[in-house]
Amino acid sequence: MDFYGFYTGQEFEAYRFLGAQVQGDGSVVFRTFAPNAASISVIGDFNSWQGSDMHKIYDGNFWELTVPQVEVGSRYKFRITSQTGKTIDHCDPYGFGSEKRPHTASVVHTLDRYSFQDGAWMDRRGEGYQQPLNIYEVHLGSWQRKSDAPDDWYTYEELAQRLIPYVKECGYNYIELMPLAEHPCDASWGYQDTGFFSPTSRYGTPDQLRFFIDQCHQNHIGVIMDFVPVHFAVDDYALWNYDGTPLYEYPNTAVGRSEWGSCNFMHSRGEVRSFLQSAALYWLKEFHVDGLRMDAVSNLIYWKGDPGRGENRGAIQFLQTMNQGLKQRLPHALLIAEDSTSYSGVTRDVAHGGLGFDYKWDLGWMNDTLSYFQTPPQMRPQHYHKLTFSMMYFYQERYLLPLSHDEVVHGKATILQKMHGDYEEKFPQARALYCYMMAHPGKKLNFMGNEIGQFREWDESREQDWNLLRYPKHDELFRFIRDLNHLYLNHSALWQEDDREQGFRWLDCHQEERCIYALERRSEKERLVFVFNFSDQTQDGYQLPVEGCAGLRPILSTEWEEYGGGVKRDESVLPAQHNQVQLSLPPYSGLCLAVEGE
Known part of the structure; x- marks a missing residue:
């Protein structure tokens, strides 16, 4: 690893040095960055959780221990004692695997066991902006479930057999997976993470996730993953106060805590930038993920997401460095920003002062459009402009039109329920809404369940109400959206000149x-x-x-x-x-x- 690059925020492959590195002789080299720790030991299955002392290397800020004959799949933690004498067992920030919650240990995995068979897909990924992009946003734990019993999820491999044919039938050519980095709380939906290099074990192993993505590619389906570079979970076994001091977060809680109660990353620190950049590259390179949708970018651009507080220059520089570095290494990776502000240049090249994203969610279009369809028909003439305003600014950025999970939770009602009127009136308006969405320039994203006319708001603990398809109006809506999606894919007029x-x-x-x-x-x-x-x-x-x-x-x-x-x-x-x-x-x-x- 380039230590100078690590400290200055230029490193993109720190995960190949830190964490649990399996060696050819069956040993594992454990390394962690904890400059302020008094002592650290490795505890795990291989030493009966009794602890083996690590020693300092390089400049004294890194700790290392080689343990012989450690099996892949072994559980481990770092037992870290702070300068004040407090000892806490932490999962590995760079760990490649995790125990299933509520357990919190990291799990030893390798990067080279799975052999991808998606070469044809990988060779044709870089066809540029003049291609269709129709995204089906999915939460894997609640798309379909084996039963209503807690934790009775399908595995990554089982989902490959069920989800991929459905997505192809429906006319989507990309899947966007809500965050898969390990997280302790189901209700966070994966947006408050503890394992930034660890696919959640809820649905299986890292190689099973690789299989899922490989199968998507072999079926001509791209995969985008939600990535959360803004904040992390406050659980004390993870990144919070990792070495007894605020190592990844701000020491000042006034800016260090987010509106969700999580810890904001201190993006001005080079070590934090290298951690997050390495995590981003890890998913793209080691799992063949085609793109990352960056969550809550407005909370990076502005302090706590508030333009009134001013720009967070450290976080802006982090975004520019990360996006530019990812594009240099993987030019065809899709980088998408969820940004609700009017900050200029989100999709402009970094070389020209922009943030370097490929697309930005058009949340203005989404808000205006849904507001219009909620308006009683007799009032719509006064709101006519809501459906024309988006084209006044559309060519200032490259936009993606989202009807995402955020619009069907927290009392907002589902897309179908948002339509004005009674049961009979809602369905024709929903069909017209989706037709308007496809007609409007911009790439597309639709959250699971929208296509079957969900009436119930999304709940991460329940599968979608597939029984709705027994009712004619829901089945007709499903068939309309399916045919509309295929029309989109098959007609270049709807995507070739999106940004012109x-x-x-x-x-x-x-x-x-x-x-x-x-x-x-x-x-x-x-x-x-x-x-x-x-x-x-x-x-x-x-x-x-x-x-x-x-x-x-x-x-x-x-x-x-x-x-x-x-x-x-x-x-x-x-x-x-x-x-x-x-x-x-x-x-x-x-x-x-x-x-x-x-």
Whole structure:
């Protein structure tokens, strides 16, 4: 390891030196960074948990011990005594495996036992921004479960057999996994971690996770993982006061504690940067994860996420160094920011002063859109701008449109429940919402359960309500979203020019009283037109303005009968006369048409 790079925040592979390093002769070299500890011993299965003293190496800030004949799978901890004489048993910050909670020991694992078979996928990953990106966000413990019994989860291997075919059927080409780094509390959803290099043991071993990702790739499904570089769990057996002092966190709790009660990383410290950068590279390199979605980036940009407190320059520099370093090592890795602020340059290259992300969640689009669909139809004319405003700023960053887990918890109601009106009214509006989402520029993300019309808010302890598919309206919604997703994947107009102005234009965005919107998406090969009526009235005789075509051919309608609407499927070309096509638009409807005869 480059010790100078470690101290200055330039190291990206600290995990190959620190932690439990299995040697060719069957021994394990245990190393940890604990500059302020008075003494440290290794305790584990291999010494009956009695402790074997470590010794200082290099500059005295690192500790090391070689233990012969340690089996892979052995449990261990570091017994750390502080300068004040207090002794606490800690899990390994760089440990590659963990015991299943509530137990807290680290587990010895190697990095080289699993042989990936995803070479074809890895070779074609770098096709750039002009490709479809349709993400299915998943919490592995509550997508499906074996039973309602506590902890009765499917393993990573079992999920590969169940989840991958479902994702392919539904028309998603990426899965986003909510955090898989080890965490003690189920209710944190994985966002308060203790093992940043350790896949959670809830669903199996690290190599079983590798198998899951390998199988995704062999089935042409990419994998993005949520990564949490902002904060960590306060449990005293992990990073908190690791060597008896605040080693990873701020000494001042005024800035050191987050709004969630967790400890904020002190990103101005080089050792902390090297720890987090190494963790990010670890998932991308050692597990073949295709990208990382960075959680709560606004809490890095600003002190405690509050622009009024000012910018956290140390954390901003950390993001720039990490993203730039990851791209230098793995140019095709996707780096996605969840940022709710208006900070400029999130997706700009670091060389030009930006943060270096590939995409930023468009939370403004999400908030405005969901607010609009919650509004009673008679009030929508006054809120017409909520669906046009996003295009006023859209090309300032590269955006991803998210309908994520955050929108279906904490009393916010599910996406379907957010739709205004009674049971009968909610479904056509939900179909129209998802159609509008696909029509709008930007990559896509949809949380599990949205596609079946969940009425119950997400609960990490229960599987999705799959029995809903026995009810016609839920089944029709599912089939509509499935077909809409496949339409997205198969039509380059919906993704090839996402980040270029020539890929989008409004055809009609001045129909406030009728709540009609019309837009065009285009690529090198095709043009698609979308028309929406978000009022509760049929809009007859609507003259859709189009140019340079003989007519429009319907290729998807939210109101076709097979999706629960009242319109019989008809894909006949609608002729254009004097650069207009006349349409009758049902209430709460969306229509996609292909331009014919240019």
